[in-house]
Amino acid sequence: MKYGLFLGCNMPTIRPDAERGIRLTLEKLGVDLVEVQGYACCPGYGTFPASDEVASLAVSGRNLAIAEAAGVDIAVQCGSCYSVMRHANHSFHNEEKLKKTNALLQLDDKQYSGHVKVKHLIDLLYNEIGTEKISNSIEHNLEGIKAVVQYPCHTLWPEDVMGFDDARNPHKLGDLGRALGADVPSYSREFQCCGGAGGFAARNKPQAVQFAKRKFDAMVDEVQPDVVVVSCITCLMWMNNVQMEFGEDWSPIPVLDYNQLLALCMGFDPKEVISVADTPKVPVDLRFKLAEKITKAAVA
Amino acid sequence: MIDLTEANTNLVKEIFGDDLDKIGDIRKCYNCATCISGCPAAEGDPPLLIRRLVRKVLLGLEDDLLDDETPWSCVSCNCCEEMCPMGVHPFEVGLAIRRWQCSQDETYLPPSLPEVWEIGHTQSVHKQGTLRASLGLADAPPSVCVTPGAIAGFRKMLKETDVIRDNSYMFKEEEE
Ligand code: SF4
Ligand code: SF4
Numbered sequence: 001m002k003y004g005l006f007l008g009c010n011m012p013t014i015r016p017d018a019e020r021g022i023r024l025t026l027e028k029l030g031v032d033l034v035e036v037q038g039y040a041c042c043p044g045y046g047t048f049p050a051s052d053e054v055a056s057l058a059v060s061g062r063n064l065a066i067a068e069a070a071g072v073d074i075a076v077q078c079g080s081c082y083s084v085m086r087h088a089n090h091s092f093h094n095e096e097k098l099k100k101t102n103a104l105l106q107l108d109d110k111q112y113s114g115h116v117k118v119k120h121l122i123d124l125l126y127n128e129i130g131t132e133k134i135s136n137s138i139e140h141n142l143e144g145i146k147a148v149v150q151y152p153c154h155t156l157w158p159e160d161v162m163g164f165d166d167a168r169n170p171h172k173l174g175d176l177g178r179a180l181g182a183d184v185p186s187y188s189r190e191f192q193c194c195g196g197a198g199g200f201a202a203r204n205k206p207q208a209v210q211f212a213k214r215k216f217d218a219m220v221d222e223v224q225p226d227v228v229v230v231s232c233i234t235c236l237m238w239m240n241n242v243q244m245e246f247g248e249d250w251s252p253i254p255v256l257d258y259n260q261l262l263a264l265c266m267g268f269d270p271k272e273v274i275s276v277a278d279t280p281k282v283p284v285d286l287r288f289k290l291a292e293k294i295t296k297a298a299v300a
Numbered sequence: 301m302i303d304l305t306e307a308n309t310n311l312v313k314e315i316f317g318d319d320l321d322k323i324g325d326i327r328k329c330y331n332c333a334t335c336i337s338g339c340p341a342a343e344g345d346p347p348l349l350i351r352r353l354v355r356k357v358l359l360g361l362e363d364d365l366l367d368d369e370t371p372w373s374c375v376s377c378n379c380c381e382e383m384c385p386m387g388v389h390p391f392e393v394g395l396a397i398r399r400w401q402c403s404q405d406e407t408y409l410p411p412s413l414p415e416v417w418e419i420g421h422t423q424s425v426h427k428q429g430t431l432r433a434s435l436g437l438a439d440a441p442p443s444v445c446v447t448p449g450a451i452a453g454f455r456k457m458l459k460e461t462d463v464i465r466d467n468s469y470m471f472k473e474e475e476e
Contacts, residue, residue, distance in 0.1 A: 051463050055458060
């Protein structure tokens with residue numbers, strides 16, 4: 001199984017520990033990760049998609065063309081990258097748009113057929129690798145650990161372009177958590193998006209903090225999780241950092257990318273896979289305490 | 301009171317062109333607000349209300365729409381795309397309005413564009429070598445900005461797009 005790992009802009013710069021976790025775990029699961037050599041921004045919705053559609057399709061098409069030339073489909077964690085490139089592929093069903101894009105790509109000695117698949121890591125883990133193989137790959141399980149999962153909104157909607165899970169009632173990330181032995185209870189605001197992407201948090205900080213707080217309040221009131229499990233770089237950064245805005249009384253809950261959690265279960269070094277704080281305020285020691293608890297548990 | 305004598309009756313076409321596949325038929329929008337019920341940015345101040353933007357477009361309220369910054373608070377979750385019962389694509393409506401605003405008023409151009417032009421990214425992916433190495437990763441991801449010769453081809457392609465050509469003063473070509 002061979003995939004081009006598309007890293008985007010945020011993860012390799014701000015949370016490379018998540019990148020490390022993804023690389024180590026996928027390789028251990030037998031995925032051959034190929035570099036998308038020369039890739040650029042997906043491009044993020046706030047850049048070319050919001051200013052020039054032709055340029056946007058050219059930049060997406062260029063990334064996809066690189067993967068095509070390398071003979072691989074793309075695997076991606078970032079929800080925005082996933083959504084932007086899936087939408088681009090959808091636009092390329094329109095012959096005119098594909099032709100126009102290829103005219104631009106030619107200037108960079110590239111071409112694109114429209115056929116590279118863009119796969120989110122949840123899709124890859126659940127549908128290609130499978131929960132059984134994942135369960136068999138771990139050294140420590142999460143028995144006694146309560147996790148809530150955050151479904152990345154960009155991977156759910158619109159279902160006809162993005163879908164690999166049930167868009168109205170997704171379960172795959174939850175099942176992946178259960179494959180590690182965790183208890184993954186539902187709660188009322190489980191499917192509410194994190195609110196961290198795009199201009200909302202940047203332009204309406206107090207409202208975005210309130211929006212997230214309602215979600216966190218619901219999870220604490222209803223299920224009291226030990227960890228929040230995400231699979232999107234924006235969810236990872238925002239759900240970590242926004243908790244620092246909740247005031248003194250708030251007891252922060254560690255937030256981990258699914259592959260970071262999987263890496264801990266596989267026995268990889270926590271210093272490599274969970275150690276980076278993108279703001280100094282985030283209490284990374286909470287993550288290490290969780291890691292200690294996990295690594296004490298052997299597979300039952 | 302809305303003064304329609306100043307309305308731009310061609311606004312729908314100016315903003316969306318003929319791309320009905322992408323935008324849907326916005327005349328079918330009946331203001332039900334389903335697109336707003338799951339929208340985080342609808343809780344902003346001022347709120348992003350796609351149905352209101354659709355009204356402004358249909359009524360041709362050009363000046364009002366040009367001053368309206370709410371489309372820029374969208375988180376691009378696409379929840380509205382999933383939910384609209386009338387086949388309108390509310391997210392794409394907001395995105396197209398942003399593109400139209402950029403074409404009318406360059407102060408709308410995202411400040412991230414020159415960054416993407418310069419290094420291919422919205423973040424300095426090539427400047428975290430020490431941190432990345434400490435985790436066992438390569439100094440930089442396999443980016444266009446660290447692949448020899450790649451940024452030149454990337455820019456050659458972009459130079460032929462409207463947004464770069466029309467605003468060339470923002471996109472400098474320094475020596476590599
Ligand atoms: S959900 Fe669709 S029909 Fe309803 S207000 Fe929004 S765009 Fe209009
Ligand atoms: S895509 Fe934008 S407009 Fe639509 S629901 Fe999400 S934030 Fe609101």
